[in-house]
Amino acid sequence: MGEELINGKEFAVLGLGEVLLRLSPPNKERILAGDVFEKRAGGSELNVVSGISLLGLRTGIITKLPQNEIGKYIKNKIRFSDVSDDYIIYDSSPQARLGIYYYESGAAPRKPTVVYDRRNSSATTLKLEEVPAEIYQKAAAFHVSGITLALGGTLRETALEMIKKFKAAGCLISFDVNYRATLWSESEARAVIAQVLPLVDFLFVSEETSRRMFQKQGSIHEIIRSFAEEYGCQLVATTQRKVLSPTKHTWNSSIYSAREDRFYEEEPYHEIEVVDRIGSGDAYLAGVLFGMLKYQDVQTALEFGNAMAAMKNTIPGDMPVSDFQEISKMIQDHKSKNMSEMNR
Secondary structure (H helix, E strand, C coil): CCCECECCECEEEEEECCCEEEEECCCCCCCCCCCCCEEEEECHHHHHHHHHHHHCECEEEEEEEECCHHHHHHHHHHHHCCCECCCEEEECCCCCCCCEEEEECCECCECCEEEEECCCCHHHHCCHHHCCHHHHHCEEEEEEEHHHHHCCHHHHHHHHHHHHHHHHCCCEEEEECCCCCCCCCHHHHHHHHHHHHHHCCEEECCHHHHHHCCCCCCCHHHHHHHHHHHHCCCEEEEEEEEEEECCEEEEEEEEEECCCCEEECCCCEEEEECCCCCCHHHHHHHHHHHHHHHHCCHHHHHHHHHHHHHHHCCCCCCCCCCCHHHHHHHHHHHHHCCCCCCCC
8 A cells, every 4th residue: 555656756645734733622522611632633735645645645744843742743643644754844943833723523503613723833934945856756746725825924935836846847736725714814815826726737625715715606617617717727626515413414526627628426425424524625635636646537536535525524533544445335335325234
């Protein structure tokens, strides 16, 4: 697992982004009332590359961690998910810190809650000259999200330059808009992301973000086609999550292939029993990127994306834990509508 070469490259996907420490009160306890936190590793780009690695393609993460015990904890979690730590940079400065976020699970009618404590983390200080120059020849695809662009001047400049360098090296660019209103305004995000979109091959954007931040109008098909027409994206994907309650969701997605001028969809995953929704969108990206890189087939990519997302909703923590065999069986069951009661 994790060793197949794509286009002769050492890595199928390299991702750039901040890795966070997640602290969550157990058993649906409130942040304001509980005394204990469970700690986990997470971060949008890490969630994506770890999912791809589990499915069988080699991936790595580019990030910056504090050179201390909590940084070692994150490094160990990255290694455990079979993601390469070759391009982790370590911060030994007195200001070194790991970003934190607190996550409180919801239970109807109480919604889930997220509190961030990530300002001035080590990852936000990552400079282009700290990244080895040979990296741009190493990957078939480079993945980054709008969250990384939102985290401040230094990391934003680094990310924008790295996108350009990977693109110039013939690398496919995967970009998840992943807009977070707590990190930046719609107008700032729109101006910065507009610089990136002409370089993007695989674009992931939600319907809400398309309508609000990008101010798009029309049907969802018209909207996602418009990104390909305006910016030249090969593939544009959008997910649809119907929240029936904090613990019951329906999941589906649409992918537009510009080369074929065709939309790909399938039957939704109905009434998923949600244990933890964080990272399910990232798991979807992992499945789609895996399907496109390994099979070059949009329908297969859609099926892996939806299955990865549906499964991740049932798993605690940010990062997926499902391998190729489990997801393939889930896709088969979903198509046949004949899921057995138990794996045994």
